[in-house]
Amino acid sequence: MNKFYASFIKEVLLLIRDRAGIISLFVMPIILVFVMTVIEDTALNSLVDKQITMLYCNVQNDSLGNIIKKGLNDTKAFTIIDEVDGVKLTKETTKKLVAEGKYPVGIYIPNGATDTLKSNARKVVLKTFADVGLGKPSKVSPKYDSVIIDIFYDPAVKNALKAVVDGAIGQHSSIIVGKLISKMYTDILSEFLPGGKKLVVDYPQMISVNKEYASLPDNTIKPNSTQHNVPSWTLFAMFFIVIPLAGSIIQEKEGGTYLRLMTMPKMFISTFFGKIVVYIIVCLLQVIILFSMGVYLIPYAGLPALQIGTHFDALVLVVVASAFAAVGFGVLMGSIATSYQQAASVGVIIIIILASLGGLWMPVYFMPKTMQGMTEFSPLSWSLKSFYDLFLRNADMKDVLPNVFKIMMFGTGSFMVGFLYKAWKKVK
């Protein structure tokens, strides 16, 4: 126990005096988690949750324009403005501002659009009645005036955003056209009713859509940038432990302290455990700090707070297993690499690859189908999936056990390969 304590204290002292190590383990991840959460909040939620500023030019305050504007407002996807710097928009200024890349989208409602629509609707209805012998027959087909709504898009705008705007305009135009025609029918039919009676048709809501996120019962947590980025970058930071840990192992090898340690009685278990316990504690501290940041600090940036689910025991298990895997990977790199530079560069590249494959940089469903199958080969993916299960799907201990098992196997395998390689090198 005295030897374990000695090794533990030594590792703690070495770590707290390694300023670069402390920065890479704690300061950089804090910045990384915060920055990535804020940045990806815009990227991930640009279609739905984050409002996009839209120019809206409805010069004559036309009712068609107002109805479309209300419809776009109801999507909650847009902040609609009709003047810039106190100046009312015109068709030309709307197009120019979008072309300059200052706004992603602009809409121009032409003058007299509603009157044109009403006129068209009246012509349609009168022609229909005339065709069935009601009203005045006309030998000439009526001429319809088309209403042209201009939508200006920034070339950089995503197709998905275009679809939202096009869909909203198409939907609300159809609604207003439908309403105008039905109103026209009722108005004209009323002219045929005796006693000046008015025909009233009440159109009930025939279709309603229920939208919700699919998750297990009792869970109302919505996926968002915080729920993705905080666990993702926390895992990334945990695996970044490869730099100080592998560095510590290699410096001992290069500096001769390893030779001295190897000549001490019963040193292996005590020094080994002293080292890994310290680094596992570091990983746990990273999780506590970064998750606390997600819960308490991120909301100050106007982002949703991290929700850590309700199964704390399962969360602790996933965190400890992930820490074990991260430390195992550090030991593996420290054993195999022949220099600090090699461990740092190769280790970091491997982590970046595993993080990319694991869906840490972007959610797996954004990846091409071929790459989605590759996520199964990343231990970071197993950990992230477990966090998703706990945070978004209200999973419990038994749900995360399969992934925890894989994470533990990865950690154990890393330790074993590292030790076997060391033993092989010693025999060699």
Next chain:
Amino acid sequence: MTDNTIIEIINLSKTYKGSNKPAINNISLKIEKGEVFGLLGPNGAGKTTTISILCGFFAPSHGEVYIDGLSVTKDKEQIKSIIGIVPQEIALYPTLTAYENLQFIGRMYGLKGKVLKSRITEFMDLLGLDEHTNKKVGAFSGGMKRRVNLIAGLLHHPKIVFLDEPTVGVDVQSRNLIIQYLYELNKSGTTIIYTSHYLQEAETLCKRVAFIDNGNIITIGTPESLVAGAEACKDLESVFLMLTGKDLRD
């Protein structure tokens, strides 16, 4: 093994994997209790390999080694507690203070509490480092680092000390202090196995020396007998050059 023999090497060979040339080749020798034994040779001669096997760091390819009656292959853990090693490298943590380094090493040898503290203080005083106990080793001069490196190998009062180039790269004053201390240590009964390129130092310190080259022991004897036995050689260095040649070694 006689009663007075503390180290016995029998037909010891070591060939590293991937090499067809043995680093040490069928060497045999005996070292007596309380002896200061010099293992001298040019670069790549096999000195460090021999010491590494004696310390249990490497397994031999062939042969047997007994230390205080214990086999280095079978009784490794017991041997570790009776030997001390002062490696050629400064095997210390530069960001820890001298005290923290020695405290860690002492605890790893099972020392603790007042005993450990008093030993650290005693050694630091003896080697002129008492004012630097709480300074980081990384800030020490080469000589100071060597002295702390030496203390680290002696803190647990080993029966046998292996010194691999203990004075390399230090100033004359530090070297003198280290050599003086090693004299005192030997007087108290500690056996010292010593390698160095400073043959003058070996000549004054060692009771016997072995010249090793290309993995073979080429001669063993007291410095005086080796000098006397070589014609036209006035000191150990000239004997060494006569036996190992003047060709540069890698």
